[in-house]
Amino acid sequence: MAFAMTTPSYPCPDDGDRFADNGVAADARNAGRVRDEFAGWLRARVGLDDVRFSDVVLAVNEALANVAEFAYRQQHGTGTVDLEAVQDRAAATLAVTITDQGCWREPDPAKQGRARGRGIPLMRALADEVTIDTSALGTTVCLRFDNVQAIVDADAKIG
C-alpha cells in the first residue's frame, strides 16, 4: 500500500553503487544490525575519510533509531523499515533513504527535556541535506551527502 513511498526516484546505478535492506522489523536490535551492514558496504564501496565515514553512519543510525522508537507506537510497536543507499558517481553524492509506514513527527524541542531529541539535529548537522516527508502512509527521511567519491576497483564490476 506504500509502494510509491518505497521506490526512490534515483537513476539506476551499478549494483556496487547501491545498498538496500528492506522490510526489516523496526526495533533497536535491527536498527543496529542494519546500521552495521550499511557501514560495511560504505567502508567497502565508498571512499570516505574516518570523519566523514563516522558522520554518515551516525546520521543513518539516527534515522533508523527514530523509526524503531517512534514510528509504530500507535501500532503496538510493530512495523518495518526500509533503507536504501545510492551512490551517484557522476554527481559524487550519496543519498540514503529511510522509509517507514508508521506515524511520527519531528519533536518540538520546547516540549522536551534537554536529554532527548538530538537525533534530527544530529542528522541536520551531519548530512549536507535532510528531507523528511511525512504523509498518511508513513515517513521518508532522505539524507544526502555531497563530494562523495566512489572506490574504484576491479571487484566493482563483478556480479
Added chain:
Amino acid sequence: MDEQATATNSMTTTAITGCVISEEWFGRTVVLGASGVIDMLTSPQLEASIATSLKKNPTAIIVDLTDVDFLASAGMGVLVAARDQASPDIGFGVVASGPATSRPLKLVGLADIVGLYSTLDEARAALGE
C-alpha cells in the same frame, strides 16, 4: 584456522554491537570505562552503570568513552540526563576523542554541558582529589 579465538582480548564476550562497561575507583572519583557501541540498544546499560555508581556517593564521576567505537544520540541523552540527575556538587566529566565520539558531542553542543575532556588524565586532573 581459528583466528577469532586469538583476536578476542576482552574479558567479556559481547556481540559486535555490544557494549562493555567497567568501574574503577580513584579515591572518591569513579571512572566508568565504556567500550564498543553505545546506541539505543546498549545505552540503558550505561544509564544503569552510572546510576549504580552514583549510589556509592562519589565526589566525581568520569565516563571514559576512549574505547567507544560508536556513540548515538541515545547515549548522549544518557550522559546529559546523568549530569542533570547527579547532585551539582558532584564533579562530572566525559572523556572522548575522535570522529565517532567527541565530534558528535561537540556538533550538538554538549561538550560544555557534560564536561568534555580528551584524555582520562586530563579529566582526573580537573575533577579528581
